[in-house]
Amino acid sequence: MKTESPPSLIRRYTADERFNHWLTAITFLLLAFSGLALFHPSLFWFTQFFGGPVWTRILHPYIGVAMFLSFAGLALKFWHHNLIGRSDVEWLKRIRDVVRNREEGLPEVDRYNAGQKLLFWTMIATIPTLLVTGILIWRPWFAGYFPIDLVRIAALLHAICAFVMISGIIVHIYAAIWIRGTVGAMVRGTVTRAWARKHHPGWYKRIARGGEKP
């Protein structure tokens, strides 16, 4: 890829949005590693990243609250770009072509494609559930005040939601690696015009017309 002069780059994310995204990402990674450590014995050694098993147990819920608040910022900022439309259904029906890099004739993608939107709504479903179930099983502060059957259900739901969320984020991270030119959008805030035209033509057209601030 040749070096582009600044005018050929367009802004996709502001500094505030990037900060918010990476704060969420860092808290997510800490949560995923500390949570997995307590989920499966083969991953218990992850507790060493947190100063030992007891510190892992102590820190995890506080980091969880931080991630929830950080993600709430992202959700408020981006929800309206993630509404699912008819073309998203068409796009999903052709997911086999998408994963094979065959993009001819795909429905026009706006700011986000259907895969990105699905990830967004997966996070919307799982993160608040993780917060609520996490509080229900949070010892020593809260769990003792709830009926034991509720605590049990919360523990199970917490594990299921975490599994769904972590799997979703693995796909999210891989997609950023797979679709070249994407990482820069969230690191420097910019993408090339060609990238925008190829992956988000609907969004690009609106930017190019100058009708919308990026």
Place this chain on the structure above:
Amino acid sequence: MSLQSLDITRRSATTTPPPQQRQQKEVAKLIDVTKCIGCKACQSACQEWNDLREEVGINEGSYQNPHDLTANSWTLMRFAETDRNGRLEWLIRKDGCMHCADPGCLKACPSPGAIIQYSNGIVDFQEEHCIGCGYCIAGCPFDIPRLSRKDGKVYKCTLCSDRVSVGLEPACIKACPTQALVFGSKEDMIDHAQDRIADLKERGFDQAGLYDPAGVGGTHVMYVLHHADQPQLYNDLPKDPVISPTVGLWKGILKPLATAAMLFTALAGFFHYVTIGPNEVEEDEEEHRA
């Protein structure tokens, strides 16, 4: 605590066999509630031997003192008054860890070696490995483990594993003045219970029986009850205790499946990259100007 042990049947959060070369005979404590006079000598002996003291509490109109099991009180006489056949019955049950053959606490525990089960059946917490998550509390079908406010560790009856390992009986057994508490091999305790039950039946307690619930694989603390058909009369002793299916799902199938699925997802990404490859913006597209 971390003494070398060669007779461990199960170890929490451990997927390979624990040291189990030595096999011990299964032991059991038999609590004959029909002989119990509610003197609480067992409670005192427990605190005495384990060198723990309960805080002085307040009277809430019951003989039960303290009101519940705590991190200091690993056994508790629970007093229940019931009306049966027009007669008052004062049912007293010594509550504490049942030392299940299939322990829910151990199944739920995420910390390797924080809960172990010896081949003699004793389920023991190793507090120095406890992380204070309280999963054992969710795992237990009998509501036994108690989280300490002082150190964030969980405590419960050890069945005096320290005494039993050197051939002594648990402290509570030694203190009981009516032999309502007896200790020995599980086999002998079942035999002894059968004699007691036959005697009770002769004396009109038709429903007398042994409480050794199969749902948790049997227990290493058993009760002789005059009303074995209604264990819930004895301060809600569960009728058919099992590890909650919720906990079973969480710690049974979900744990390995979800871990494998996450690993598979990451691998799928890698293999997608090396087979189909990245989606790149082509050179002429870059050069094209809108």
